[in-house]
Amino acid sequence: MKPINEFSRISFGVYPTPLYRLNQISEKYGKNIWIKRDDLCGVALGGNKVRKLEFLLADARNQGADTVFTTGGAQSNHAMLTAACAARLGMKCYLLLKKRGITDYKGNLILDDIYGAEVRFIDTDSYDDIYREMHRIGEDLEKEGHKCYYIPCGGSNALGSVGYANAVKELSEQIRDVTTDEGEKLKIDAVVSATGSGGTTAGLLLGTRMYLPEAKLFGIAVDTDPFEEIVPEIACQGAALMETSLEELDCGEHLPDHFEMFHHWGAGYAIPGAQDTPYIHELARMEGILLDPVYTGKAWAGFLEKLKEGYFDSFENIVFVHTGGAAALFAMRLPEK
Numbered sequence: 001m002k003p004i005n006e007f008s009r010i011s012f013g014v015y016p017t018p019l020y021r022l023n024q025i026s027e028k029y030g031k032n033i034w035i036k037r038d039d040l041c042g043v044a045l046g047g048n049k050v051r052k053l054e055f056l057l058a059d060a061r062n063q064g065a066d067t068v069f070t071t072g073g074a075q076s077n078h079a080m081l082t083a084a085c086a087a088r089l090g091m092k093c094y095l096l097l098k099k100r101g102i103t104d105y106k107g108n109l110i111l112d113d114i115y116g117a118e119v120r121f122i123d124t125d126s127y128d129d130i131y132r133e134m135h136r137i138g139e140d141l142e143k144e145g146h147k148c149y150y151i152p153c154g155g156s157n158a159l160g161s162v163g164y165a166n167a168v169k170e171l172s173e174q175i176r177d178v179t180t181d182e183g184e185k186l187k188i189d190a191v192v193s194a195t196g197s198g199g200t201t202a203g204l205l206l207g208t209r210m211y212l213p214e215a216k217l218f219g220i221a222v223d224t225d226p227f228e229e230i231v232p233e234i235a236c237q238g239a240a241l242m243e244t245s246l247e248e249l250d251c252g253e254h255l256p257d258h259f260e261m262f263h264h265w266g267a268g269y270a271i272p273g274a275q276d277t278p279y280i281h282e283l284a285r286m287e288g289i290l291l292d293p294v295y296t297g298k299a300w301a302g303f304l305e306k307l308k309e310g311y312f313d314s315f316e317n318i319v320f321v322h323t324g325g326a327a328a329l330f331a332m333r334l335p336e337k
């Protein structure tokens, strides 16, 4: 296996991100619920895309790129964080965003502008159309002598997923210093996170198998894509980069023992759900933590609903990975019943 520290990586964030027990929430729900604060990773308003970009933009730099392209929804956290990280490398950043949802000058679109990104809206429902347009613009720029690097939606490819395998390595080292109230070593047996394009969950799957083998991974889908297939697919490619395989990581026929998807997309991707608002309020009012209505609010609400239904009865210490997204709170209202 190729150790992660042999991959080129640019450290944009401040690590390790905090890990702590949510005391009031744990009391209320009768479980030890911990939070891994990747929303506090130190770039812009934080978020999971930074860990992926550390590997993706290192690759871009190694290839001599001076221009980076990516895509997402109009309020994409990934696009905003790509603009922030590219700026730090002095790279020009083009964001080709779907002309869907909230395209007003709000939330992440304000930040994209502050970070100096070139934003273009593309009026399409298909990312294939966007990738075609990206390469058309890129080819023109290359004729002028620029070198372009293309990052897929969400940074969710094999190399991006290595960022989240690395996050679990960090988590496994971090819990060595944590003792529970009973004075015992903390043993994490479940990890829960939002799934939007799949790369984070894929990386968490690789990482838990490699560094936290006693933990089962749960992805909460906030979009309707078939993540039961997409996540193992990206993980398989990520494993290949790390010179291993899903079989070697016990994710062949035993995959269901280690990984499960739940869904909680509500009315659809990026449509805030009134049923999630009480959970968003609760975490803010009991623990001071902000969730967003597109990703973390849905994942958190979906997780607690499953917990109430008994799906987590056999787990003691559960880590919720906070993947960021707060800028959406400044672009849309939380709906109430």
Ligand SMILES: *Cc1c(COP(=O)(O)O)cnc(C)c1O
Pocket: 047, 048, 049, 077, 078, 154, 156, 194, 195, 196, 197, 198, 199, 200, 201, 292, 295, 296, 323, 324, 325, 326
């Ligand atoms: C992109 C994103 C996710 C989902 O991560 P994927 O790797 O796309 O599945 C979760 N939370 C937030 C805040 C995000 O921006």
